[in-house]
Structure formats: structure tokens, C-alpha cells
Amino acid sequence: MAYVFFGYFAGVIALTAVLVVALRNPVYSALSLLVMFFHVAGLYVTLRAEFLFAVQLMVYAGAILIFYLFAVMFLTEKTPDRYHIQSWGSLLIGGAIIVEVVVLIGQHGISFGSSVARTAAPSPSEEGNTESIGQLLYTSYLFPFEVASLILLVAMIGAVVLSKKDLPEVPPS
Amino acid sequence: MTELGLRFAITLTQISVIVGIVIVTVLLLTLAERKVLGWMQDRMGPMEVGPYGSLQPFADAIKLFFKEDIMPAGANKFLFTAAPLLALIPAFIGFAVIPWGPDETWEIGGIAVKPFVISDINVGILYILAFASLGAYGIILGGWASNSKYSLLGGLRSAAQIISYELNVGLSIVGILILSGSLSLVHITNAQEGWFWNWYAFKPWAPQFIALAVYVISTVAETNRVPFDLPEAESELVAGFFTEYSGLRFAFFYLAEYANMVLVSCVASALFLGGWNAPYPGTLLSLIGFPSLAWIENTMWFAFKTYSFLFLFFWLRATLPRLRYDQLMRFGWKVLLPIALANIVITSIIVFIQEQLK
DSSP, X not given: OHHHHHHHHHHHHHXXXXXXXXXXXXXXXXXXXXXXXXXHHHHHHHTTOHHHHHHIIIIIIIIIHHHHHHHHHHHOSSOGGGGGOOOHHHHHHHHHHHHHHHHHHHHHOOOHHHHHHHHHOSOOOTTOHHHHHHHHHHTTTHXXXXXXXXXXXXXXXXXXXXXXXXXXXXXOO | OHHHXXXXXXXXXXXXXXXXXXXXXHHHHHHHHHHHHHHHTTSOOOOSSSGGGTTHHHXXXXXXXXXXXXXXXXXXHHHHHHHHHHHHHHHHHXXXXXXXXXOOOEEETTEEEOTXXXXXXXXXXXXXXXXXXXXXXXXXXXXXXXXXXXXXXXXHHHHHHHHHHHHHHHHHTHHHHHHHOOOOHXXXXXXXXXXXXXXXXXXXXXOOHHHHHXXXXXXXXXXXXXXXXXXXXXXXXXXXXXXXXXXXXXXXXXXXXHHHHHHHHHHHHHHTSOTTOOSXXXXXXXXXXXXXXXXXXXXXXXHHHHHHHHHHHHHHHHHOOXXXXXXXXXXXXXXXXXXXXXXXXXXXXXXXXXXXXX
């Protein structure tokens, strides 16, 4: 049963991830990304990580992707074609990544069964994983957590500063 | 296999009962809204269909059902059809974790069933928030797919508005999560048993009524209701994101908006006002000797609290004028957000001191 669900979610994730870059209409790309986020959330459910499931939907699907759609609808009115010009450099980078993937798989082999067994192994604690995540974040991972929040704060302030237009002085009438 | 089948049948029954109740509530609301608005503005409201207009919702439903289904030229057919469904599903899916009555377990055919909640998952409130945030897709895609500038502007406005105010909804309930130590709605309502001062809105030393005010204001904005109905401001945008919609598709958007109202009212009464708990300990029915019927009283209290919130929605609509768009954004980010954050800080300090004094 776990294999069926994992296969379904993984398959749809791979398919929609390809569609995000392959579809010509940017709105469809965004929607395909939405479907992908849903299935990633589904994977979290099979891993019994309900908190991550909810956060995945809320943050990625509910907030970030809406902003993508927002931008796409504003910027690509009738001419989405300019997003489909690929430079030769991307072919080079893509080729390098494919070679890397092939090399990695060649070294370790595809251990599909063992990875599924590993994910099923950690028994969910009785208290639920929201509490465990909170405990871990504020004890073992306190420093990385604070660093991450500081980086996000800096990014936020940077965005505010960048988007702030210097309004011309309005002469008092 | 029979056990699985029985479980399946029970869950399906629960789902259909709850969806039925919600749809009937929505039908009632469409009439109640016009009646309440009418009385508040010294009018009669609908009077033509049935006695005192009581059959008006059915007349409306039949009218919408038989209307011609118009799709504007140049509209994106697939998304134009999908958008109303994308708005409707998130509005209904949240009801799965709402506890409608006492946390009892009934034995049906050898299977323990919780009759008053479809699924008691331990991230219940996050689940509702997650799916509520997806409701924006229906609106923004409906606006875009209509191939009309009014629809597009309405959809974009609504996306910005929903994201801004959903943040305040999330932050306003954090105080309750600190007090209860759980994300499960069943657990949160159980913790508010006893007299009404055990409800989190009036909880001694850390009352959450300010959070309740922030929550209600933000949900009014999130469901696109007056005074925050900028996405469908008819004086500026014709009818906003559903300008081009007609017939059943329009009815779906309408249904989604009202189901969302019911959902946020249910959440408000479950989180802040004790859910199905009566304002006194226990129930009157069990006091006079019918403990097996106590759930009727409890569900009635839940219904009463939810309908009070829904009445508040109508009341606000009859009272307040619409805000301007920049006022709406400034109010959300510069007034409600700091209040919600301050509420979290104060609540956690009080809870910390209480823990130390124990």
C-alpha cells in the first residue's frame, strides 16, 4: 500500500515538475506547480509529517504561488513567448547536472526499496510531530533557526527598500 | 473487508449529512441576509415568493439552474470552468475537522465512531487555514480566465487582500494555541468545558477577546464581505471577478462565499467561544434526566454561536460603507498585524508566569 501511494505521488511530482518548464502558457505552468505542491504535501502525509503537510500547503501553495500567478498575470499579457528563448549556456548546465545524476546513481545504485523502508521506520511519537518539531527547533537547531530567520528578515527589508520609490516632493498648495 | 466497508459507509454518511447541513444553511443565509438587511434599512425584504418570501432561496436556485451558461469570447475554457470548483472545494473541505457536538464515541456495529466530527486530525486548525488559503485560486483564476479587465482587476485585488488578511487570521489564533497546547479543534473545544469564563475569549488572566476581534475583522476581509468587498466593488469593477459568470458557475462562486462564511463562523465559535460547550457546566438535558440526549443541547449551542457570528456578518454589511483599497491594505498591515503580534507576546508572557507560579 505504501508503495502504491509513494509511486503515485512521486510519479505525479516528476510529471508536473517537467510540465512546469515544458508548458507554453505561464499560467498553466503555475497551475502545474500547484499540483506538484499538493503531491509533495501528500508525500509528507505518507511520512506522517502532518505539520509539514499543512505548512507546505499554506506557505507554498497558499502564498508563494499566488504571488507567482500575480506576477505572471501582470507581466505576460499576450506575449508569453519571450519566456521560451533558451540560451546555449542552459544546455551546458543541464548536461552537467544530468551527468552528475548518472554518476551518482552509478555509484550508489537505485535503492528504491530501502529508501521506502527507511521512511517508514521512524515511529511517530504519541504527542504528534508539531510538538517534536517545536522542541527540536528551539533546542538542537536553535542557532540555525535564528540564522535562517535573520536571513529572511534581511531579505524582507531589502525588498522593502528596493521597491520603495523616491516620491517627488509634493509642493504644498 | 466488511469492517472497512462499514467505516466507509459511516464516514460517507457523516460527510453527506454535514454537506447537507451546510448547503441548507447557505440557502437559509441568502434569505436571512436579505431579510435582515431589509429590516435594518426599514424595508420588508423579499416578500413575493411564498409566505413572507420564505421560498425565495428555491426560486433563486431554480433561476440560476436554468439560466443560459454564457462563456465570454476569448475566455480560457478550461480555467473558466475549473475556477468555480477551485473556489468551492476549499470552502467545503474545512468542515471535515469541525467538532459539531460533544467528543463522544458511539458503538456502531462494533466500530467506535465519533459522530460529531468527521476526522479528528492533530493539525486540525492548520488544515483549515491551509485550505482556506487555497480559496484564492478560484477567484484569481476566475478573474484571469474571463478575459475581461474588470474580472482580472477583481481577481488580483482579491489575491492581495486574501493573502494580507490570512496572515492576521493565522496570527490571531496563536494565543489560543499557546493556551491550549494543541492544534486539534476537538482538543481545543474540550479544554473550554465548564462555565463560560473558561472559553478562550474570556479566559481569566489571558482573555483572547482582542484576538477574537482581529479574527472576525480579518475573516470578514478574507471572505470578501462588506466593508472589505473590494474584489467585487460594483461601483468600480462591475461585479469583480465574477462579472462574466452566469448560471450554475455563478451559483458555485456564491455558494463558496457563503460556505466560507459558515466555515469561519464555525471556527470562531469553536476556538473562541467554547464550540459546543454550554455557558454553564454540563447540560440542562442531562440535569433533568436525559443524559443520552445531551448532545442535542450541545449541538444547538454550537449552532447558536455560529449563527450569531453569521448575523454579525449581515449586521456589518448593513452598517458600514466600503473601505478604499489603500485603506484596506494599511488597516491590515499597520493596525491588525501589530495588534495580533502584541497579543501573542502578552499571552505567552502571561502563560509563562502562570507556569512558573504553579
